[in-house]
Amino acid sequence: MNTLVRQGEARGVFGNYQIPPQFLDEVFSNAGKVNPQYESIYRQFMQFSKEDFKELNEHAKKSFFNQGITFSVYNDKAKGLERIFPFDLFPRIISAAEWARLEEGIIQRCVALNLFIQDIYSTKHILKDKVVPAELIFSSKNYMKEMLDIKPVAGVYNHISGTDLIKHSDGEYYVLEDNIRCPSGISYVLTNRVAMKRSLFQMFKEFNVSTVQEYPQELLATMQSVAPDGVVAPTYVVLTPGIFNSAYFEHAYLAHNMGIPLVEGRDLFVDNNFVYMKTINGPQKVDVVYRRVDDEFLDPMAFNPKSVLGVPGIMGAYRKGNVSLLNAPGTGFADDKAVYTYMPDIIRYYLDQDPILNNVKTYRCEKEDEYKYVMENMEKLVIKPVDESGGYGILIGDRASKEEISEFKILISQNRRKYIAQPIMSLSMHATFIEGEDCFEPRCVDLRTFTLLGKDRSFVLKGGLSRVALKKGSLIVNSSQGGGSKDTWVMKD
């Protein structure tokens, strides 16, 4: 560790900031110099004494508490733990030029994914041309025959995508995964910004930061663009599984900010292949549903018959074209981590362009030679199950005990289709305020970006969720694993 104590700065909140070797720090260069885009914000933060900053931090936390922003962590106890989402006041800054390139790459990826889903549920050209192995798709539990030959409005399936990026030690961005089922986190992006402005409004004004608060309106406009043909004044709803869902706050927040009803499955019903909402004035037809209920629970007539969270008959209404669903059901096979490895090929196949964003090198355990490599080099790799989300079931080779490694070897050998491996990517580090230490320390950070695709429109939010792994040395930033987040500033030119 090369300790860096800046002359005369040890009193401040950056007191004893140590830049870990082999990692890229977003704020400081390896020589300990502040990177240009952070210079002025760093100067501002240097003026705080530890006591001042602690007070400010408490203030920010209260802001979240008062906004009712919580997150549940599922654990083995029957009751989830509701927590305040840990927030860090020191923003992550991305320059306009860097962002422009990212945005291009993200749109390219989301458009390619959409074409891919469309193809799989109709002509299957990509499989016939053997660009992607057919078995890989057909064996995915998220490939849904119920979606065969359904044509969603404007051919859009993944209206809302969350693309997860990391910055590797080579200074390049890599896509870690695509989330195109029910990506969450946008409400934290918006509330982080509110908390930031409330806590540091004087400072915030001085910077030329792109806004994020237009997201709810953009989402509504996206919903509007894909309303069923011929509907004059569509009715929109947000469909939530209910208050026990870990992202319930977000469902409520989005509905509130779009000015549309938040409903549960029992508030809706289907009759004559149309969806209706039960209201005190009688049934009201619903045309567009932003659904945050997973595929499996969406319609007990088509999927899991035991589900009480869904709307019986909604798939029939959808197939008839009488209601639009965002996202379309059955997108899950495409953000499967095994399909991820084919993303560069998928982009080339549909768009005839080279991928703008990098993919992480991925080994597929179902392939004999790659399986062999994985088994022999487990301590150098991250092993992930292809179909889990939220950072569950992951093994990080260089941190696992011998027992854990041999356990995983057995798991993989029993179900090779289920596991992929990637080199251990070093996430970039970012100065993060650590309570207890009461000063800034470097922590791993990633970035979830949010993209909307509608009829003849696409939008990438200029900002995103920078998630930080609060545990020292941890690489897992998922909020379900106790990660926190910071505001993300995309600068204007």
Place this chain on the structure above:
Amino acid sequence: MSAEYTVKYYTHNTYDESVREAFFSFLIIPCQDETQTVRSLSFENSLQAEVFHHHNPFGFEVTSLRTAQNFTEFEFQMTATVEKSPVYLPTGSRLLSVEEEQSLLARHDFYIDHHLYLATSPYTQIKDELYGRLLFRKENQPVFDYLLQLNTFIYQMLRFDPEPTHVHTTVSEVIELGRGVCQDYTHLFIGVARLNKIPCRYISGYLNQGLSLSGTAVMHAWAEAYIPGHGWQGFDPTNNLLADINYIKAAHGADYSDCSPIRGMLRTNGAHRTSYGVEIIPNQMAESAQ
């Protein structure tokens, strides 16, 4: 010489506690294909609810109804008149040679187009250790010839017995039990055909009750397998027959889960009892009166 049938499907459900809201979907209408034409169709139900239709992913009509009135009893009936023409068997000069058949079945595009009927599913997956008890196609055997043998093989392998199995019984369990109903015979036929790389699908429908065969009091199940060069051919391992003019098809799918005749979602607290039945009555054809 075609035949005409009146097909009735009825269900009668009683509930211990009042039902406050209900949604039912039925997959029971005789389908239209090369050998079947539906001449008339009507529905009645005790709640006087309007029925409505949509196509399922396989192109078959699903009949649904929704009600928000309280009830403790529900009766539903479909009546259809179906004209059925003779079914042509895959025989004669149109058949391919064994090599041609196998090369078609091995084609990548063919696999993709028929993947739903070639993949294993929870219902049709057979444990490796049971392969020894099954009948596989011999190297020089034509597909149709093999499937005829398989039909008989399964008919002899199992005993018809509704007691030990239920709607969730898997093929591996059926092999162990050696007994089952038409659904089990069919799943087993499908499972083995697919192991031989032959596309095979589950059929639910109606069997002419004029014949004293098993499986006529409720909806019947049989299989359709793809004969290269000919197309889909129905096999009924429960009765060791080929699907002919006495078989009226309602729907097909990868297995039973795509074809279950009734699904319901109810808001009620108590238990319920259901009874259902079917009637297939051959009509006097107009032309026989000429």
